[in-house]
Amino acid sequence: MPKGVPETVPDDGLTTRQRRNRPLLMVHTGENKGKSTAAFGLGLRGWNQGWNVAVFQFVKSAKWKVGEEAAYVALGKLHEETGAGGPVQWNKMGDGWSWSRKKGEDEDHAQVARDGWEEIKRRMLAEEHDLYILDEFAYPVKWGWIDAAEVADFLKNRPGHQHVVITGRNVAPEIIEVADLVTEMTKIKHPMDAGQKGQRGIEW
Template identity: 35%
Template sequence: MVEKIETPIVREPLKQGLVQVFTGGGKGKTSAGLGTVLRASGRGLRVYVIYFMNTSYDSGEHEVLHQLPGVKWAAFGPGLVRHPEKPSSEIRERAGQALREARRAMLSGDFDVIVLDEINIVTGWGWLDIKDVLQLVKDKPEQVELVMTGRLAPPELIEVADLVTEMVKIKHPYDRGIPARKGIEY
């Protein structure tokens, strides 16, 4: 039997924050970002997750994120988009709002870790100007960890990141017609 030991969580600010990019066509990019959230929360760090694609919908991650100490999140995304190459002005505006909120939060001093979920694909599709995303990275305070997820990470972003992991799809249940499953994919 494993005994749970209660220990107080003490926040020690990061001495050096880095830029992490999780990209590629395989599953696990958001999960990797949320793994960072879980570890950071467990160490008392203050975390903000900004969703660029997802809306506030019924998902397991949204159900539990607000229960983690020191974790906040906001969703700006349009949800499923059928023709990403022709985004409406509203979709572009939501992406811009998310980026402005990311900048505000990153520079506020209120957070140690900022996760920008699906910013890579939004940028890859041209909903955000890569120059603006690179400026965000350049302006990152030393003690802030910036985590950026999503397929289609632009080469310029990969170049400036400190850590880049590409998830490669070998097989996926979607290819066999198995839809997303509650509690596993959402």
């Protein structure tokens, strides 16, 4: 991928340096594979730049563990031990976030998802991370657990220099509206159409 050169330069009063370094809100949506894997691949770039990277995985099962989690934990440990790359934190919703007392108590997933968003807002206001990967975050918004307009408004006005990636199908139009980059992973062919089941190393 070549380093990009813009076709037009907007009259926004920003210097090239300011414009280059503007924090991005990125969305990976669409029906096919690659939404989360591309987000986690992007996190490797951030890690290599020494960024503080945090994943918030909005999946309901605590047992659901993708290979990326193990790799990220390994890279985070490597950073702690040798200083290579940047710090990495992997947070998973499951039946409750690790920081939450509500863990496993009543399995109110809507409330747990809202707790996740509140924590993300708190951290963004404190500018704790350089890159936030909000994996599968589209779903709690789609299901009405978290208000799309509030998310869009907050992210649009987040302070400092914090990149954000949101993944999931059917990302709310309010969020698409304020995003800088939106990629749709479009299905051209999928092995499950041919009766193939998900397999380790590929699906998780």
